[in-house]
Amino acid sequence: MYGMVNRAIKDYLITRYGNTLWETVLQHSQATEESFLSMSQYPDELTVSLLVEAAKATDQDIEKTLQDVGEFWVEFALNSNYGALLRATGNTIREVLENLDNLHSRLVSAFPELTPPSFWCSDTRHPNTRQPDSEYLEALELHYFSQREGLSNFVIGLVSGIAKMCNEDCRVTLLRNRKDLTDHDTFLVEYSTSNQ
Ligand code: HEM
Structure with a gap:
């Protein structure tokens, strides 16, 4: 890397x-x-x-370390030469997650040998969604494709870091691991905007 x-x-x-x-x-x-x-x-x-x-x-354990480093990465990237690019990726957790491929594509000119991950978001029918008593008001499923293995917890930390950057609260749960006969990891991201 x-x-x-x-x-x-x-x-x-x-x-x-x-x-x-x-x-x-x-x-x-x-x-x-x-x-x-x-x-x-x-x-x-x-x-x-x-x-x-x-x-x-x-x-x-290595999982917790990966998660902490992932969360730290967002803070670190915000203070790097690419901070403005990261901020321009979106104002809400959903916007940022939907634009991650765009972000990494823009980075290819700076990092020509980048092997970037790929992400896409889909709606979820998670039971917490839109229930009045749910701690989180919204939810989405985040799909993560990578040529590398073992980075699921890094992604969990990254999403928490993005939530912090956007002043939102979130909970990230791994729903399906790519070891479970799929070609990618799927996370449930429950979130709510603090100023909603
Ligand atoms: C301006 C901000 C960012 C920069 C400069 C950046 C840059 C990079 C770089 C240089 C790598 C190493 C890849 C390689 O060497 O081939 C990488 C990997 C990665 N990035 Fe980003 N990134 C940024 C933001 C994000 C965000 C917000 C996420 C949130 C999910 C993210 C997710 C990942 C993941 C999961 C990897 C591991 C690579 C893999 O799965 O193969 N990045 N990024």
């Missing part, structure tokens, strides 16, 4: 846990000081090794 992703993991660890923990993770992973150039490509195994060592050092 592009070094920008490794950089986000590094920033996440330093911001949340400090430099000492970061140095330990760096030492035990396959990464070196040179693995963080945003516009360079590195093997996915290097990124995986950073995540595995991060999970060990923070005493969390």
Whole structure:
């Protein structure tokens, strides 16, 4: 993956846990000081090794680590050169989720070797939808296609990060894993806008 992703993991660890923990993770992973150039490509195994060592050092399971890094990614991207692009993707969680392919397509000029994921949204007949006593007022199904495996929890964190960016509350649940004989992951995203 592009070094920008490794950089986000590094920033996440330093911001949340400090430099000492970061140095330990760096030492035990396959990464070196040179693995963080945003516009360079590195093997996915290097990124995986950073995540595995991060999970060990923070005493969390890999799923929780992926989720936390996903949530952090949105904050990180907002503060990067691509913050304006991300903001322009939409004002509501639904708008942003519906425009994710557009966002990654626009990034191809900056990251020519990008292997982007693909997302689409569909309506859901989830029982909570439109029930007056539901904590969440809206719901959609998010479909995630990827050439990479094992990133479901990263997506769960990313969606939470998007909700924060849009000042909305959300709950994300994995409905169908692509291991369950489908070619993609499907998430239920329940959400409501705080100023509704
Ligand atoms: C301006 C904001 C963003 C930038 C600059 C960006 C950039 C990138 C980059 C460089 C990669 C690595 C892919 C590769 O090296 O081949 C990536 C992967 C990914 N991005 Fe984005 N991204 C942004 C926003 C988002 C958002 C908001 C989501 C929300 C769902 C998202 C979902 C993902 C996922 C799931 C992957 C993993 C790749 C895979 O499944 O194969 N990205 N992105």
